Structure formats: structure tokens, C-alpha cells
Amino acid sequence: MKTSNSEVSAQANARGARAKAARPAEANNVFTIDGREIPFEPGQTVMQAALTAGVFVPHLCYHPEFRPHGSCKLCTMKVNGRPTTSCTLPAAPGMEVENNTTEINDKRRLLIQMLLVEGNHFCPSCEKSGNCKLQALGYALGVMSPHFTLFYPVRPVDASHPEMLLDFNRCILCELCIRASAEVDKKNVFALSGRGLKKHLIVNAESGRLADTDFAPTDKAAEVCPVGVILRKRRGFAVPIGKRTYDLKPINEQADRFKPLTPLPKEEF
Amino acid sequence: MTAPIRKLRVATTSLAGCFGCHMSFLDIDERILKLVELVEFDRSPITDIKQCGPCDLGLIEGGVCNAENVHVLREFRKQCKILVALGACAVNGGLPAQRNRLDLRDILEEVYVTEDGLARGSKIPNDPELPLLLDKVRPIHEVVRIDYFLPGCPPPADAIWKFLTDLIAGRTPVLGHGLLHYD
Known part of the structure; x- marks a missing residue:
């Protein structure tokens, strides 16, 4: 069972892309996604160019204000036939890229299902519901079930801070809070500890x-969590359920929200 | 929609659920009159039939929290051609699964023995008629094969209606934005 977003067949795309690539696209900074021509500025990643052109790219660990991380793998596209994380791949002229295809979206659905069973994701009791990227991607891609056996990990919450709450049950290890706290806030409040299945978010105290x-609600790290781990206390339902970011419009129709900043942040490849 | 040659037989049950999904089902309001032209109900809280006969469609609300839930779920799987997980608890355990991080003995001790305000001599119920609790609440796809999942707490009446009418008409059910909800 799928939602109504149209996934094009990979074969039809490849045909369209080949037909267009016959033209000298190399001269211009242009590549194709699902047969559509995407212009780019030198230095832009495939994902940045796609978002600038209004093509939605599923993602969790990407944030327009931070360097690409390449860990959640949801932005994976097939570039010239090879699966690659589009957030870390510099765009090059003439690339033939597949994005919104049944084959790739099936893989994305699997990734989301694996995230859903690894943590404790109970949307009915989560304050982030409606503003959560994991949930919104589940809707957009038509994830109907967790499919796998649920882990039900035991992860106590940290409600010690007077203004902020940490609910580790929902952590997907995207490291956005870690990056924000280290690079922007210069506080290094968060870190990951452990390996493999035991990897988890810790607080640096x-x-x-x-x-x-010295974590504060005004920190950058307090606002970047794509799921419901870092929450401001006593603000949970200031915006009612049904009127939230992804209630109004599905996330795949909001590519503009994630457009890269200009000028581009300096990347090191 | 034209009526099928034979009415489809539908069974429903609530396992470790709150009957909220059944209430949402009844929220299809007057459309239920259209529905009963197309289907007839077998075992269901609506009919009060206690045993499930051969059915085309089974709707399961709630996860699995005790031995009786497992028994009923297996009976439904045996009798129903298509089995549907209806609502958040059936899909991922939902609210009842919040006890999974706690030790079952500790929960029973607290609720029946150590909690304030209990009657004198109160102890953990141990009647042989009571189904044994499982140590963890599990979603139903971990016990039997499930054909379709309809998430939501509860799934909106419009989602249930869309799902049923798609299925009865022989289409792959498609929910789309606004009807597919995990909360």
C-alpha cells in the first residue's frame, strides 16, 4: 500500500535521461534527476542543486546550515547507476540521477522502518508529532508498518534541566545536536557513545x-532535532495537532524549506 | 459502487486496545448503511458473536498483551482471508507497550499490593480463568502474518472508509496525505 505520490519507473527515467544527455549538457552546469534537467553552481552537492530546483529529497541528518553528514542514507540516489548519498556528492555536468523511483523509495521505506523499530517511536504520545521529519517522511513515502520485530529499547528520559527535556527514546543518531552544539554554540553538550546497537546519545557532563x-533553550542545538528528542518544556502543544508543519502540506511538497543557504557554506570534499 | 454478488464476511476484534478504533469505525456514521449492503459481520463487538467463522476480512484492533490475545489472533488468522492491523496498538504495540520497559512482576506488585489506597489483604489476582499476561506487549505482525496495516490513534473514520471501499472494490488501498497518520 502506498500513498499517492507518484513514483516513476526507473527504466522510463533512464531512457529520458539518456535522450537528454545526448545534448552537450557538459558545457553548461546541468545534470538530470529522473529525466529533468537540474542546473547547479560549481561546488554544490547533488542534493543542494535538487532542493534549489524544487526537487524534494528525503533526508534526516542533512540541515541547510551544516556541512553534510551522509549518515542517514535517506537521500541516496542512483547516480550513473550507482547508489550514492546525494548530500555528500558534488554535482557534475551530465550526471544521470534517479531519485523518485520505486526501487529507491523501497529502500528508503526500509531505512525508515529500521529506524522505527530501533527506537521507541510512539507518535500518539509525542509532542513533536506533526513537526517530526521521521514521521513526515513515513507519510510521504507511504510507510504503513514497522515490518520488523520491535526492539523496545530501555532509554530513560532526562528531565533534569528546568527548561528542556531529553527523550532519548526517539533518537536516530543523526548527530545534528552534536554538530550544532560543537560548531555553533561552542559548548559540546552532546556526543555519541558506544558502538553498533549500543551506540547512543550522551550528555557531556x-x-x-x-x-x-551550560545548555540553554536559545542554543542552536535546541532547535535542530529532526525528531522528538530535544523538547522545550511547557510548550508541547502551543501549536495544536493538525496545524503543524507537515499536517498542512506533506514534506515532499516543501522542498523550499530545505534549500541551501547562499553563499554556500564551505565544504571540504 | 455496485454490490458484490455475495456479501463479504467481516470479523473485528479488540485485543490490547481501548476500542477507540472501533469507535472511529462507527464514526463512518450513515455510511455504515452503505457498508452493510456490501458486507455482513461475523465475530465482532457489534454482533456479539463469540467465535469467528470463515471470513473474507478480519480487522484487528490492539496489540498482543496476554495469552487470550494470542489465541484470538490465531483464530482470526485461520478464519480470515485478509487480516488487517487496525490502529497504532496493532501496528507497534502503542500505549499498552509503554509497560515494556518495566518488569511485569514489579507492575503487578505495585498495582495490587504496594500502591496506596488498596483494600486490606489485596493481592495479585490469580484466578485460572484470567488469561496469563505476556512479559512484553507485542504488535500483531510479530505473531501472525498481516496483510494490511492501517495506522492511527485511532485511524480517522475517513481513512477506515477509504481503506474498506478500496479493498471491497478490489483496489490496492491508498490513503494519502491527511488520512495516513501515526498519531
């Missing part, structure tokens, strides 16, 4: 409690 750090 001897006690391990958020209250014992």
Missing part, C-alpha cells in the same frame, strides 16, 4: 545530566 551543562 560528569553526572550525565543535562542540568549539569
Whole structure:
């Protein structure tokens, strides 16, 4: 069962892309996504060019204000036949890219299902519902079930901070809070600890409690969480359910929200 | 929609659920008159039939929290050609699964023995008629094969209607924006 977003067949795309690539696209900074010509500025990634052109790209660890991370793999596209994370790949003239195809979206659905079973994602009791990217991508891609066996991990919440709440149950390890706290806030409040299945988000204090750090609600790290881990207390339902970001319009119709900033942040490839 | 040659037989049940999905089902309001032209109900809280006979479609609300839930779920799988997980609890355990991080013995001790305000001599119920609790609440796809999932807490009446009419008409059910909800 799928939602109504149209996925084009990979074969039809490849045909369209080949037909267009016959023209000397190399001269211009242009490549194709699903047969559509996408212009780019030198230095832009495939994902940045796509978002600038209004083509939605599913993502969780990407944020327009931060360097690409390439860890969530949801932005994976097939570039000249090879699956690649589009957030880390510099655009090049003449590339033939597949994005919104059944083959790739099937893989994205699997990634989302694996995230859903690894954590405790109970939307009915989550304050982030309607503003959550994981949930919104589930809707947009038509993820109807968790499919796998649920882990039900035990992850106590940290409510020690007077203004902020950490609910680790929903963490997807995108590291956005870690990057924001280190690069923007210069506080290094968050980190990942452990390996493999035991990898988890920790708070950088001897006690391990958020209250014992200099974390503040005005920090960049307080606003970048794509899911419902970092929450402001007493604000949960200031905007009612049904009127939230992805209630109004599906996330795949909001490519503009994620457009890269100009000028582009300096990338190192 | 034209009526099928034979009415489809539908069974419904609520396992570890709150009957909210059944209430949402009844929220299709007067469309239920159209529905009963197309289907007839077998085992369901609506009919009060206790055993499930051969059915075309089974709707399961709630996850699996005790031995009786497992028994009923297996009976539905045996009798129903198509089995549907209806609502958040059937899909991922939902609210009842919030107890999964706790030890079952500790929960029973607190609720029946150590909690304030209990009657004197209160103890953990141990009647042989009571179904044994499972140590964890599980979603139903971990126990039997499930053909379709309809998430939501509860799924909106319009989603249930869209799902049923698609299925009865022989189409792959498609919900789309606004009807597909995990909350």
C-alpha cells in the first residue's frame, strides 16, 4: 500500500535521461534527476542543486546550515547507476540521477522502518508529532508498518534541566545536536557513545545530566532535532495537532524549506 | 459502487486496545448503511458473536498483551482471508507497550499490593480463568502474518472508509496525505 505520490519507473527515467544527455549538457552546469534537467553552481552537492530546483529529497541528518553528514542514507540516489548519498556528492555536468523511483523509495521505506523499530517511536504520545521529519517522511513515502520485530529499547528520559527535556527514546543518531552544539554554540553538550546497537546519545557532563551543562533553550542545538528528542518544556502543544508543519502540506511538497543557504557554506570534499 | 454478488464476511476484534478504533469505525456514521449492503459481520463487538467463522476480512484492533490475545489472533488468522492491523496498538504495540520497559512482576506488585489506597489483604489476582499476561506487549505482525496495516490513534473514520471501499472494490488501498497518520 502506498500513498499517492507518484513514483516513476526507473527504466522510463533512464531512457529520458539518456535522450537528454545526448545534448552537450557538459558545457553548461546541468545534470538530470529522473529525466529533468537540474542546473547547479560549481561546488554544490547533488542534493543542494535538487532542493534549489524544487526537487524534494528525503533526508534526516542533512540541515541547510551544516556541512553534510551522509549518515542517514535517506537521500541516496542512483547516480550513473550507482547508489550514492546525494548530500555528500558534488554535482557534475551530465550526471544521470534517479531519485523518485520505486526501487529507491523501497529502500528508503526500509531505512525508515529500521529506524522505527530501533527506537521507541510512539507518535500518539509525542509532542513533536506533526513537526517530526521521521514521521513526515513515513507519510510521504507511504510507510504503513514497522515490518520488523520491535526492539523496545530501555532509554530513560532526562528531565533534569528546568527548561528542556531529553527523550532519548526517539533518537536516530543523526548527530545534528552534536554538530550544532560543537560548531555553533561552542559548548559540546552532546556526543555519541558506544558502538553498533549500543551506540547512543550522551550528555557531556560528569553526572550525565543535562542540568549539569551550560545548555540553554536559545542554543542552536535546541532547535535542530529532526525528531522528538530535544523538547522545550511547557510548550508541547502551543501549536495544536493538525496545524503543524507537515499536517498542512506533506514534506515532499516543501522542498523550499530545505534549500541551501547562499553563499554556500564551505565544504571540504 | 455496485454490490458484490455475495456479501463479504467481516470479523473485528479488540485485543490490547481501548476500542477507540472501533469507535472511529462507527464514526463512518450513515455510511455504515452503505457498508452493510456490501458486507455482513461475523465475530465482532457489534454482533456479539463469540467465535469467528470463515471470513473474507478480519480487522484487528490492539496489540498482543496476554495469552487470550494470542489465541484470538490465531483464530482470526485461520478464519480470515485478509487480516488487517487496525490502529497504532496493532501496528507497534502503542500505549499498552509503554509497560515494556518495566518488569511485569514489579507492575503487578505495585498495582495490587504496594500502591496506596488498596483494600486490606489485596493481592495479585490469580484466578485460572484470567488469561496469563505476556512479559512484553507485542504488535500483531510479530505473531501472525498481516496483510494490511492501517495506522492511527485511532485511524480517522475517513481513512477506515477509504481503506474498506478500496479493498471491497478490489483496489490496492491508498490513503494519502491527511488520512495516513501515526498519531
